[in-house]
Amino acid sequence: MASGNMKDIKRRIKSVQSTMQITKAMELVASSKLRHAKERVSQSRPYFNTMYSTITRLASVTRDADSVFTQKREVKNSLYIVIAGDRGLAGGFNSSIFKLGAAQMGGKNAHVLTIGKKAQEHYSKRDWPVLGNYPGIAETMKISDTHPIIHQTIDLFKKGEIDEVFLCYTEFVSPLQQDAKCIQLLPVNFKKQGGQTADKNGAGVLTEYDPSPEAVFDAIIPEYLYGVLYGAVVESFCSEQSARRMAMEAAADNAGEMIENLNLSYNRARQAAITQEITEIVAGSGQVG
Known part of the structure; x- marks a missing residue:
């Protein structure tokens, strides 16, 4: 009976050791x-x-009604660009952004555009219509990779099929803290800061825009959105x-602790x-005598 129990414990120790090797390897890869x-x-x-400071200066010399990107309208349809991971085993990373997205989309006629395989899988099983999927682009993301996503978004906004656009992503604060956020992309809304900027000497400098501030503003908005989306990804x-990295480090530590407990159980069973063998030998020798 004890021998069978020892074999089970030894088998579990080998299994946990194998798992710990995997978690340590994944921790090293994630760290790199x-x-x-x-x-x-x-x-x-x-x-x-x-880019933000430039476009804010432009917004300060335009009126909200001058650009299609700033005009407020009745909201009938909303679009949420949700950025998640391409793989799991990352603790609550993916679930946090999905919870935030669900809270933001509640009560709205929302549509979704996903970036990341996990976002694609998640929203394929939900009731929100998915307008596009972009899995596997985050690790090798370039600014040009944002163009088709932003072009699709702007086209839907200009046609009136979408009345507002939000971006849900996770901000990197520190290796120990990541915050899920949701910001509005369209219509853009910048705080007015006056029509002048200050030069290095503190004097007011009036900037002239050709052909007009409104035309420059409309031309630079896509560039601004490229930068925002790239930064968010x-x-x-x-x-x-x-x-x-944190999840795999915790898993490796737990596996090490489990191995210690299993070794203790194995030694006790041994x-x-x-x-029991000594007791049986002593009892047998007594009977013979």
């Missing part, structure tokens, strides 16, 4: 990808900040790797088997 992803995040943020991918 995280380093590269953090570099991409740090490189994308200055571009977005510069890069942030989400970095967050995914960070979440997976000691019990030895004690």
